[in-house]
Amino acid sequence: MEPEILLKVEGLTRHFGGLAAVSDLNFEVRRGEILGLIGPNGAGKSTTFNVISGFHKPTAGKVYFVGEDITGRNPARISRKGLVRTFQHGSLLREMTVYDNMLVATISLMRTRPERDRRVRETAEMLHLSDQLHELVGNLPHGLQRMVSIAIAFSRRSRLLCLDEPLTGLNQIEVASALAIFRRIRDEFGSTILLVEHNMKAVMEICDRIVVLDHGVFLAQGRPIEISQNEAVISAYLGKRK
Numbered sequence: 578m579e580p581e582i583l584l585k586v587e588g589l590t591r592h593f594g595g596l597a598a599v600s601d602l603n604f605e606v607r608r609g610e611i612l613g614l615i616g617p618n619g620a621g622k623s624t625t626f627n628v629i630s631g632f633h634k635p636t637a638g639k640v641y642f643v644g645e646d647i648t649g650r651n652p653a654r655i656s657r658k659g660l661v662r663t664f665q666h667g668s669l670l671r672e673m674t675v676y677d678n679m680l681v682a683t684i685s686l687m688r689t690r691p692e693r694d695r696r697v698r699e700t701a702e703m704l705h706l707s708d709q710l711h712e713l714v715g716n717l718p719h720g721l722q723r724m725v726s727i728a729i730a731f732s733r734r735s736r737l738l739c740l741d742e743p744l745t746g747l748n749q750i751e752v753a754s755a756l757a758i759f760r761r762i763r764d765e766f767g768s769t770i771l772l773v774e775h776n777m778k779a780v781m782e783i784c785d786r787i788v789v790l791d792h793g794v795f796l797a798q799g800r801p802i803e804i805s806q807n808e809a810v811i812s813a814y815l816g817k818r819k
């Protein structure tokens with residue numbers, strides 16, 4: 578049985594020179610939830626992702642995943658344990674097909690070509706990409722490129738999927754479709770999702786709980802209804818946006 582707390586961040590701090598991008602941050606991600614991590618631009622959301630996924634070393638603090646201290650481990654080891662993230666600014670191979678981009682992601686997962694092929698096709702179907710498998714990624718509209726990034730991360734069937742602003746540039750219909758996909762990923766595959774996102778309407782709709790950062794500092798956490806009524810959050814963040 579997996580523990581209830583999948584990810585635990587303790588006193589997480591990351592400085593860049595004199596800048597404290599994240600300061601003494603504490604939060605937990607519970608198994609099976611969709612946890613939103615929000616805050617204004619520069620709040621430290623991507624830095625938090627970079628540290629928990631091993632791309633940056635923390636200046637101080639600890640990261641525990643499934644009860645194990647993974648602080649400072651390299652990204653490959655962390656993703657093998659089941660913590661996978663997407664990047665805010667894509668890391669796709671634009672000159673290659675959707676199929677090949679996704680196939681690359683399965684190489685370390687499966688030994689045989691038929692197994693990899695099955696995983697790519699199942700994942701593509703889940704993300705509504707089956708009809709685009711043989712198109713070049715660079716030729717796809719932006720919304721579908723975003724879906725390819727998520728498909729690559731999801732092809733690992735990870736325990737924790739960390740998505741960095743996956744809805745940027747998507748139209749309303751694409752957002753609705755993406756949210757339905759996130760729910761299916763959670764409900765059908767038992768994955769837990771940590772979601773950094775600017776689209777407040779979507780965050781409020783899909784998240785079970787939300788953690789709010791401002792200037793690298795923890796500001797609030799709670800259910801969407803609590804966050805939308807929190808005075809500190811409203812003045813720091815929601816009040817500035819539509």
Ligand SMILES: Nc1ncnc2c1ncn2[C@@H]1O[C@H](COP(=O)(O)OP(=O)(O)O)[C@@H](O)[C@H]1O
Binds near residue numbers: 596617624
């Ligand atoms: N690699 C880096 N080098 C220097 N400063 C950085 C780096 N990454 C992020 N920062 C700074 O850290 C702060 C938090 O950035 P970031 O985590 O990207 O915020 P968010 O994702 O919430 O918009 C910002 O002031 C940003 O300029």
Ligand SMILES: [Mg+2]
Binds near residue numbers: 623
């Ligand atoms: Mg960011």
